[in-house]
Amino acid sequence: EKLQSFICSLLAENHASVVAVAAEVATKLLLAGKFHSPDLMASLLCIFFDKHYEDVEEEEGVEVGSLYRMQQLLSLFFPAYSMKNKDNKMVLLSSMEFLLAKVTYDRPKGQKRSWPIARLVEFIYATIQEGAEGSEQEMALLVCNEMASFLLHAHEKLNVTHLRTLSRLLGGADIDVETCDQAMLLDLKDKVHELSMLITDSTSLESMETIMELLEEIPMDEGAASIPNSNKEEQLVEALNAVDLSEKENAGNSINVVSNDSRCC
Numbered sequence: 001e002k003l004q005s006f007i008c009s010l011l012a013e014n015h016a017s018v019v020a021v022a023a024e025v026a027t028k029l030l031l032a033g034k035f036h037s038p039d040l041m042a043s044l045l046c047i048f049f050d051k052h053y054e055d056v057e058e059e060e061g062v063e064v065g066s067l068y069r070m071q072q073l074l075s076l077f078f079p080a081y082s083m084k085n086k087d088n089k090m091v092l093l094s095s096m097e098f099l100l101a102k103v104t105y106d107r108p109k110g111q112k113r114s115w116p117i118a119r120l121v122e123f124i125y126a127t128i129q130e131g132a133e134g135s136e137q138e139m140a141l142l143v144c145n146e147m148a149s150f151l152l153h154a155h156e157k158l159n160v161t162h163l164r165t166l167s168r169l170l171g172g173a174d175i176d177v178e179t180c181d182q183a184m185l186l187d188l189k190d191k192v193h194e195l196s197m198l199i200t201d202s203t204s205l206e207s208m209e210t211i212m213e214l215l216e217e218i219p220m221d222e223g224a225a226s227i228p229n230s231n232k233e234e235q236l237v238e239a240l241n242a243v244d245l246s247e248k249e250n251a252g253n254s255i256n257v258v259s260n261d262s263r264c265c
Contacts, residue, residue: 011043020070027077042098048074082127089128096146105157137176144173148191167204171211189215
């Protein structure tokens with residue numbers, strides 16, 4: 001745990017070479033199964049999408065500590081990590097709440113970087129979808145539950161731009177209420193209903209109208225109760241276990257969890 005905290009602190013450094021070395025160490029430890037940390041995964045995703053590290057030129061030798069090497073490594077790491085096993089998909093999915101916090105209200109003081117929130121969410125969805133067959137709707141539902149959970153505990157901390165962006169993403173999700181797990185659908189329905197009571201921004205509420213109407217089609221089961229937060233991890237594991245996974249690439253899958261608007265927000 002101390003090593004993990006130390007690596008996370010290095011990933012937050014302002015020195016690019018230090019960040020690059022720390023990122024390489026983190027990817028190797030995660031792939032080896034030494035760490036199972038959504039927070040560490042979120043830090044790597046932040047670096048991967050940080051404009052400060054984009055458009056780096058190829059360097060001769062591509063030595064350890066170079067930004068070019070780091071970007072190439074991360075571009076291979078995320079899909080390889082996700083396709084390795086279901087537990088890794090769980091870590092990647094669970095990193096979403098940590099990631100959204102890091103790029104919205106939990107930024108270092110003075111940081112003025114903008115983040116492509118829609119692209120971040122879409123990337124996580126597409127990555128956990130790698131290697132999965134016939135599971136787009138279930139994966140979309142898992143991602144929506146993560147976004148809804150984040151909005152429930154963070155809506156008061158978000159500025160209006162971030163709130164509207166995430167509301168638009170959640171509201172535009174493509175979910176099949178007839179084929180998806182009913183318990184998870186009811187859980188999402190409860191969360192969205194609660195959000196509609198808590199959020200006061202009219203634009204955000206309007207963005208969520210579509211999914212609210214969609215979820216209203218779900219018949220209430222008197223014997224079904226919403227899943228408590230303490231069982232959230234078990235719920236996600238069970239959902240992933242229900243997915244028929246294979247180790248081959250599934251690059252042809254479409255991404256239906258978010259709208260086509262992936263501009264920076």
